[in-house]
Amino acid sequence: MFLSLLLDAAPGRIEPAIAPRAETSAILQRDRNAASDETLIAWAAAGDRLAFDQLSLRHLPRLYRLAHRVTGDAAAAEDVAQEAMLRAWQAAGRFDPSKARFSTWLHRIATNLAIDHARAAGRVAPAPSEDTPAPEADPEQRAATRQQRAMLAGALDEMPARQRAALALFYDAEMPGAEAAAALSVSTRALEGLLRRARHFLAARLGGG
Numbered sequence: 001m002f003l004s005l006l007l008d009a010a011p012g013r014i015e016p017a018i019a020p021r022a023e024t025s026a027i028l029q030r031d032r033n034a035a036s037d038e039t040l041i042a043w044a045a046a047g048d049r050l051a052f053d054q055l056s057l058r059h060l061p062r063l064y065r066l067a068h069r070v071t072g073d074a075a076a077a078e079d080v081a082q083e084a085m086l087r088a089w090q091a092a093g094r095f096d097p098s099k100a101r102f103s104t105w106l107h108r109i110a111t112n113l114a115i116d117h118a119r120a121a122g123r124v125a126p127a128p129s130e131d132t133p134a135p136e137a138d139p140e141q142r143a144a145t146r147q148q149r150a151m152l153a154g155a156l157d158e159m160p161a162r163q164r165a166a167l168a169l170f171y172d173a174e175m176p177g178a179e180a181a182a183a184l185s186v187s188t189r190a191l192e193g194l195l196r197r198a199r200h201f202l203a204a205r206l207g208g209g
Helices: 002-009 021-028 037-045 049-071 074-090 102-121 139-157 161-172 177-183 188-206
Strands: none
Touching (some): 037 049, 037 102, 049 102, 049 161, 074 102, 102 161, 102 177, 161 177, 161 188
C-alpha cells in the first residue's frame, strides 16, 4: 500500500515501543474492524500500525471524493487524501476526542489541504460524476442531459473553493451541519452562508439568470 510507504518514510512518525510477548499477543488480537475511529486512533498513537491501516481503509475513499470535488483533479485528489492521512498519522498523539470526532478532525485536515491546492493551482471542480443516461433514453433526452451537465460544470468552474468544499461536506459526505462547519473551521452560521451562496449561484447560472 502506497500510504504504508509514506508512513515508513515520514519524519516524526510514531515509533512503537517494544512490548512484552503477552501484550504483543493482545495487540494482535484486537478487533479493529469493530473498533470506533477514536479507539483506533488512540491505538495508532500508541504504535499500533494495523489500527491506522484500518482507519485508512475506512476514510481514504471519502477523503478522495471530497478532494476531487474541491480540486477537480484526480491526481491532486489522491495526493490530498494521502497527505491528509499522513498528517493524521503524524499528529495521532495530539488528537483529542473530547474536542471533536475523529472524522471531523480528519476532514478538516483534508478540506484545508484541498482548498489550498485548488487555490494554488487555479483548478476548478468537475461536474458531478452521475451515471450515463439509460440506453433507452432518446437522443433528445441524452442531449438535454449533456447540456445540463455542461452548464453545471461551468457553474462549478467559477464557484469559490470554500463554497465547493461546503457543498462536498454537506451533500456529498452527508455530514451534519455542525460537523461540516467544524471541518471547514467555520461556525454553523457561516457554513449556512456558504451553502446559501453556493445554491443561489448555481440557481442563477442554471436558470440563466
